[in-house]
Amino acid sequence: xxxxxxxxxxxxxxxxxxxxxxxxxxxxVGTSVGIEQHTISKIENGNPGAELGTLFRVLxxxxxxxxxxxxxxxxxxSKGDVW
Amino acid sequence: xxxxxxxxxxxxxxxxxxxxxxxxxxxxVGTSVGIEQHTISKIENGNPGAELGTLFRVLxxxxxxxxxxxxxxxxxxSKGDVW
DNA sequence: TTGATTTATATCTTTGAGAGTATAAAATAT
DNA sequence: ATATTTTATACTCTCAAAGATATAAATCAA
Numbered sequence: 512x513x514x515x516x517x518x519x520x521x522x523x524x525x526x527x528x529x530x531x532x533x534x535x536x537x538x539x540v541g542t543s544v545g546i547e548q549h550t551i552s553k554i555e556n557g558n559p560g561a562e563l564g565t566l567f568r569v570l571x572x573x574x575x576x577x578x579x580x581x582x583x584x585x586x587x588x589s590k591g592d593v594w
Numbered sequence: 595x596x597x598x599x600x601x602x603x604x605x606x607x608x609x610x611x612x613x614x615x616x617x618x619x620x621x622x623v624g625t626s627v628g629i630e631q632h633t634i635s636k637i638e639n640g641n642p643g644a645e646l647g648t649l650f651r652v653l654x655x656x657x658x659x660x661x662x663x664x665x666x667x668x669x670x671x672s673k674g675d676v677w
Numbered sequence: 678t679t680g681a682t683t684t685a686t687a688t689c690t691t692t693g694a695g696a697g698t699a700t701a702a703a704a705t706a707t
Numbered sequence: 708a709t710a711t712t713t714t715a716t717a718c719t720c721t722c723a724a725a726g727a728t729a730t731a732a733a734t735c736a737a
Contacts, residue, residue, distance in 0.1 A: 515659045515661075516659055516660040516661065516662065517650060517653065517654070517659050517660070518650050519646045519647060519650060522646065522650075522660065522662075525662045526662070529662065536712080536713060536714085537713075537714065537715095538712095538713075538714090546695085546696095546712075546720095547695065547696060547697075547698095548713085549695085549696090549697095549714085549715075549716075549717095550696085551635065551695085551697055551714090552714060552715055552716090553694085553695090553715090554646075555714090556714095556715080558646070558691095558694085559645060559646050559647030559650075560645050560646070560647060560693060560694060560724090561600045561645065561646045561694075561695090562642060562643050562644065562645060562646075562694070562695080562723095562724085563605065563637075563641070563642050563643070563644045563645075563646070563649060564602060564642030564643060565694085566646060567600060567601050567602060567642075567693075568606075570600065570662070571600070574664060574665050575662050575663065575664060575665060576598045576599060576600050576662075576663055576664075576665045576666070577599040577600070577660050577661070577662060577663075578598075578599065578660065578663055579599065579605075579608045579609070579612065579653070579658050579659075579660060579662045580658065580659055580660075580661055581657060581658060581659075582657050582658060582659045583659070597713095619682085619683060619684085620683075620684065620685095621682095621683075621684090628727060629725085629726095630725065630727075631684075631685095631724090632684085632686075632687095632725085632727095633725060633726085634684090635684060635685055635686090636685090636725090637725085638684090639685080641724085643722095643723060643724060644724075644725090645693095645694085645724065646727080648724085648725080659705075669705090671736080676686085
């Protein structure tokens with residue numbers, strides 16, 4: 512269901528969740544696209560220095576794609592917002 | 595409308611489109627989140643070595659977020675697929 | 678067309694990523 | 708509980724990102 516991804520940390524969480532959902536290991540994912548297991552580990556743990564090239568290889572391995580959306584201001588019901 | 599983003603190139607295109615939609619310059623975007631103009635230029639031009647930290651700063655500057663989705667297999671009408 | 682703004686390139690420096698390899702720690706299975 | 712698998716860390720090496728600064732090239736406006 513892919514919640515808001517706004518940081519290397521939340522991205523890492525999403526990637527790990529998708530990988531587990533598919534029953535894959537960091538090693539198998541890495542091997543399928545030529546990336547070391549330790550690199551996958553670091554990305555999933557929120558490494559902000561990870562490279563875009565690496566990210567997209569992981570996405571390819573998991574058969575995922577990205578979408579860019581306007582940030583959704585999380586509604587605060589106490590403020591009486593109506594959506 | 596944010597098409598499939600599956601590479602540093604397509605990501606760069608999306609970022610550039612969103613920035614222009616908001617009428618901002620690479621410099622203003624960079625300044626707002628502490629990134630050099632030339633760095634924004636490289637990301638928009640598909641630099642695969644760009645860092646995730648940099649990407650999310652740009653997204654913050656543009657008030658955008660990411661979503662991870664399963665890759666949509668582009669339908670081939672000639673194959674008689676029905677969706 | 679000219680002048681100004683915006684974007685692309687370039688150099689030098691510092692810093693860290695990822696490959697390759699190894700191993701420790703944690704999680705899973707038997 | 709113990710063996711096995713998976714994930715996290717560590718170290719060296721090479722390479723390039725981004726900062727800082729400058730300038731060329733392209734785009735836009737008067």
